[in-house]
Amino acid sequence: MSELGLALSMEQISKRFPGTLAVDGVDFSVYAGEVHALIGENGAGKSTLMKILAGSFNDYSGTIRINDRPVDLHTPAAAKAYGIQMIHQELSLAPPLSLAENLLAGRLPRKWGFVLDRKAMHAESRRWLERVGLDLDGDTIVEDISQHEAQLVEIAKALANHPCILVMDEPTSALSRQEVQRLFEIIRRLRRQGLAIVYISHHLDEVLEIADRVTVLRDGRKVATHEIRDVSASQLVELMVGRSVSALYAERSTRPAEVRLEVRRASRYGFFHDVSFKLRGGEILGVGGLSGSGRSELARSLCGIDPLEEGAVLLDGRDITPADYRQSIAAGMVYLSEDRKSQGLALRMSVAENVLSSVIPRQSRTGFYSARSGRSLVRALVGSLEIHPADPARMASTLSGGNQQKALLAKWLATKPEVLILDEPTRGVDVAAKVVIHQAIAALADAGKCVLLISSDLPELVGLSDRVMILRQGKRIGQIDRERCSEAAVLLAANGEGEFVQS
Amino acid sequence: MSELSAPDIDARAQRKNRLFELVSVLGVWALVMLLFASGCVISPKFLTARNLMSAAQAVSLLGIVCMGLAFVTYSRHYVDLSIPGIMALSGAMAISALPYGFAASLAVGMATGLAIGLVNGLVVGYLRLNPIIWTLAMVSVLAGLIRWAYGGLQVYPDEATAAGRAFLNLYHVKLVSLADGRIELPLIVGLLAVLAAAAHVVMRWTSYGAQLKLTGSAYEVARLTGVNVRRVVATAFVVSAATSALAGILLTSFNKVAAFYIGRGYDFEAITAVVLGGMALAGGRGSIAGVIGGVVAVALLNNVLSLVKVDDFVIGEFAKRVIQGCVFIVVVGLHSWALRRTGMDDA
Numbered sequence: 001m002s003e004l005g006l007a008l009s010m011e012q013i014s015k016r017f018p019g020t021l022a023v024d025g026v027d028f029s030v031y032a033g034e035v036h037a038l039i040g041e042n043g044a045g046k047s048t049l050m051k052i053l054a055g056s057f058n059d060y061s062g063t064i065r066i067n068d069r070p071v072d073l074h075t076p077a078a079a080k081a082y083g084i085q086m087i088h089q090e091l092s093l094a095p096p097l098s099l100a101e102n103l104l105a106g107r108l109p110r111k112w113g114f115v116l117d118r119k120a121m122h123a124e125s126r127r128w129l130e131r132v133g134l135d136l137d138g139d140t141i142v143e144d145i146s147q148h149e150a151q152l153v154e155i156a157k158a159l160a161n162h163p164c165i166l167v168m169d170e171p172t173s174a175l176s177r178q179e180v181q182r183l184f185e186i187i188r189r190l191r192r193q194g195l196a197i198v199y200i201s202h203h204l205d206e207v208l209e210i211a212d213r214v215t216v217l218r219d220g221r222k223v224a225t226h227e228i229r230d231v232s233a234s235q236l237v238e239l240m241v242g243r244s245v246s247a248l249y250a251e252r253s254t255r256p257a258e259v260r261l262e263v264r265r266a267s268r269y270g271f272f273h274d275v276s277f278k279l280r281g282g283e284i285l286g287v288g289g290l291s292g293s294g295r296s297e298l299a300r301s302l303c304g305i306d307p308l309e310e311g312a313v314l315l316d317g318r319d320i321t322p323a324d325y326r327q328s329i330a331a332g333m334v335y336l337s338e339d340r341k342s343q344g345l346a347l348r349m350s351v352a353e354n355v356l357s358s359v360i361p362r363q364s365r366t367g368f369y370s371a372r373s374g375r376s377l378v379r380a381l382v383g384s385l386e387i388h389p390a391d392p393a394r395m396a397s398t399l400s401g402g403n404q405q406k407a408l409l410a411k412w413l414a415t416k417p418e419v420l421i422l423d424e425p426t427r428g429v430d431v432a433a434k435v436v437i438h439q440a441i442a443a444l445a446d447a448g449k450c451v452l453l454i455s456s457d458l459p460e461l462v463g464l465s466d467r468v469m470i471l472r473q474g475k476r477i478g479q480i481d482r483e484r485c486s487e488a489a490v491l492l493a494a495n496g497e498g499e500f501v502q503s
Numbered sequence: 504m505s506e507l508s509a510p511d512i513d514a515r516a517q518r519k520n521r522l523f524e525l526v527s528v529l530g531v532w533a534l535v536m537l538l539f540a541s542g543c544v545i546s547p548k549f550l551t552a553r554n555l556m557s558a559a560q561a562v563s564l565l566g567i568v569c570m571g572l573a574f575v576t577y578s579r580h581y582v583d584l585s586i587p588g589i590m591a592l593s594g595a596m597a598i599s600a601l602p603y604g605f606a607a608s609l610a611v612g613m614a615t616g617l618a619i620g621l622v623n624g625l626v627v628g629y630l631r632l633n634p635i636i637w638t639l640a641m642v643s644v645l646a647g648l649i650r651w652a653y654g655g656l657q658v659y660p661d662e663a664t665a666a667g668r669a670f671l672n673l674y675h676v677k678l679v680s681l682a683d684g685r686i687e688l689p690l691i692v693g694l695l696a697v698l699a700a701a702a703h704v705v706m707r708w709t710s711y712g713a714q715l716k717l718t719g720s721a722y723e724v725a726r727l728t729g730v731n732v733r734r735v736v737a738t739a740f741v742v743s744a745a746t747s748a749l750a751g752i753l754l755t756s757f758n759k760v761a762a763f764y765i766g767r768g769y770d771f772e773a774i775t776a777v778v779l780g781g782m783a784l785a786g787g788r789g790s791i792a793g794v795i796g797g798v799v800a801v802a803l804l805n806n807v808l809s810l811v812k813v814d815d816f817v818i819g820e821f822a823k824r825v826i827q828g829c830v831f832i833v834v835v836g837l838h839s840w841a842l843r844r845t846g847m848d849d850a
Contacts, residue, residue: 305726305727325726325727325729326729326731328729329729335727337727342721342723342724343723343724343727344724344727345721345724346717346720346721346724346725346787347721348720348721348787348788349716349717349720349721349787353713353716353717356713357713357717357724357725357728357730358728358729360710360713360714360717360730361710361729363710364709364710364713367709367710367711368708368709368710369708369709369710369712369713370708371713411728
């Protein structure tokens with residue numbers, strides 16, 4: 001492996017939150033010149049472990065050694081001083097500033113004590129940008145560069161702080177395939193230079209390609225650490241999940257039924273164009289496509305959150321083309337938003353208040369409203385969706401991600417929808433919650449309702465949908481029926497290739 | 504995650520949260536007690552019927568303003584800074600309309616406030632301008648408008664007419680008078696009681712209240728839940744303007760004169776009372792019962808300060824303002840600190 005020795009060694013690390021032991025006696029080490037992948041389902045403790053490394057907590061237990069020296073990482077400043085740099089999924093660049101200002105923030109070169117040395121700024125930022133293979137000018141404004149370039153600038157910014165340990169959290173989430181390859185080249189180069197790299201990702205193929213070793217976490221504990229050449233993707237999945245995955249998607253019996261929802265030539269110019277489809281009662285229609293293909297935009301316009309510039313929406317033959325979202329909800333078409341924290345749940349309110357928030361107008365025909373009248377409804381939903389803890393008075397923010405997502409689903413199930421549009425219904429959710437959510441979606445369809453499922457989780461999209469419609473650059477380019485639907489087929493079609501694309 | 508691995512810690516966190524909520528409601532009433540006790544100690548004049556009556560009337564005026572402002576704060580739009588302007592203009596308009604009768608005067612005064620509230624509501628609620636900046640501009644415009652319309656003159660109600668006398672008497676009307684006038688219930692105290700009850704019912708028992716709470720807690724979530732967030736916020740500003748107009752008319756009646764400076768200071772006193780009463784600037788938290796506590800605390804503070812004598816020198820307006828400012832800073836600071844400690848600030 002590496003003759004350079006351990007750059008980082010974490011021994012018996014634990015971190016307790018109210019109600020959970022998020023990290024439980026984990027050992028984790030990285031050699032200099034090694035890429036060590038850290039994988040696990042959401043909520044397995046990856047991000048908590050890395051937050052400990054970043055100095056976010058002053059109350060973890062266990063020993064951390066950096067270059068064989070025991071250290072206390074109780075503040076972010078301490079972590080930085082020991083050469084630990086993080087690159088997060090969410091970019092941390094200030095959009096209105098130039099690349100140079102972002103890269104050299106806090107230590108901008110000056111002359112005569114106070115005047116910015118533009119020339120030095122330019123030269124130095126240029127140097128760091130070249131190191132990540134970017135041919136950009138330091139004066140470029142962050143707003144003007146692409147997501148992928150921003151990701152690389154983020155890495156350059158971390159490198160500019162001379163790290164010895166670099167943590168990359170889902171660095172490829174916004175990148176295309178070619179861009180991922182470019183990123184990997186840079187990672188390999190950094191590895192040769194002796195940097196210790198922690199690589200967190202959900203994409204097992206990436207992990208298998210770039211990592212030297214892999215550590216799997218589950219429920220806050222370390223399950224295993226392996227040399228990458230000793231493991232396969234399916235082994236990793238089993239380690240992560242703790243059981244076989246095939247049980248996840250039960251076969252649904254689909255019965256032919258009447259067309260209930262019809263969307264005719266829907267357009268919102270610049271987002272999606274001329275999209276038509278029909279949805280039968282009891283059918284789950286998947287919407288596949290790359291990010292930026294207009295999937296969420298289509299969903300939001302169909303139910304009136306964003307404007308629908310052309311086209312019509314018909315439910316059971318009745319025109320329900322909405323002017324605003326309230327009309328759509330009244331007509332029985334609801335949208336489960338993709339970002340539960342900022343768009344889905346009011347985190348400071350209780351589970352019951354959140355669940356009932358979607359039915360306030362319905363429960364108060366006279367203007368008077370009491371949450372009490374919905375108590376049995378909330379209890380039934382909390383029970384059927386196995387929301388844990390099963391306490392409707394609990395503040396939503398104290399729930400785990402999976403239970404928050406269940407609460408969000410409960411909020412929209414409370415409206416007794418005829419058409420349920422789901423946008424990434426299980427993003428950032430643990431496996432157990434995923435199963436419950438999938439069962440609830442299937443049950444809704446079995447009751448004769450229509451489900452439109454948008455998901456980037458390909459196994460979910462393929463496993464749950466009766467049909468998958470493919471969007472690309474805002475246009476409907478084809479569809480795949482259940483018999484021939486596979487992850488590969490969806491991915492290929494989403495890229496505009498393969499047999500299912502109709503020109 | 505292993506949620507049940509530490510039930511003891513879980514229960515403790517829950518208790519801590521509940522304790523925090525309890526303290527923020529009871530705390531303000533404890534402060535009220537403390538102020539009351541210190542008032543009794545500081546001056547023999549404090550515990551007299553006369554002083555307590557004037558304290559109650561001061562409480563009522565501030566309280567009426569706060570009942571409306573609470574809606575704005577609850578909706579997470581912080582504060583309506585146009586309150587003093589609304590109070591002054593409503594009072595002036597009410598006096599101007601006195602020649603057409605007492606009822607017309609009240610109607611015109613209230614209509615003035617509602618009109619300004621509608622503009623605030625449209626601009627902040629629908630056009631989404633920053634509420635602080637907009638209402639700050641509004642108060643400046645209103646003050647200018649009064650000076651321009653009345654030429655900087657003070658406007659007096661005409662005592663020769665019945666309407667004028669009724670207007671001047673408005674502030675002093677007693678609803679109930681028992682035991683030869685020793686126990687009295689002034690009209691404005693009764694008004695506050697009715698408004699407080701109404702505000703409480705609206706916030707807790709109506710669909711508007713539920714939607715307001717959702718909007719104040721998480722604006723974007725409310726929007727994506729089908730709440731008409733623009734109208735909800737606009738309504739809060741209209742309510743705030745309406746109560747300010749009412750308070751403005753009453754204050755004008757008390758002062759016997761309308762002028763652009765009437766209502767000055769009510770903006771800051773009101774937001775101090777609202778926040779002191781546990782209605783956080785972060786929105787969606789607190790209750791009318793707490794706000795009433797905040798109002799009583801602020802009014803008592805003023806009353807006690809006005810009785811304090813240091814070497815025969817009565818603490819004046821300036822000290823009052825310094826102390827009010829400090830109270831506001833301490834309360835807001837403590838609140839943010841407590842929220843951060845319990846980990847609720849980012850939630």
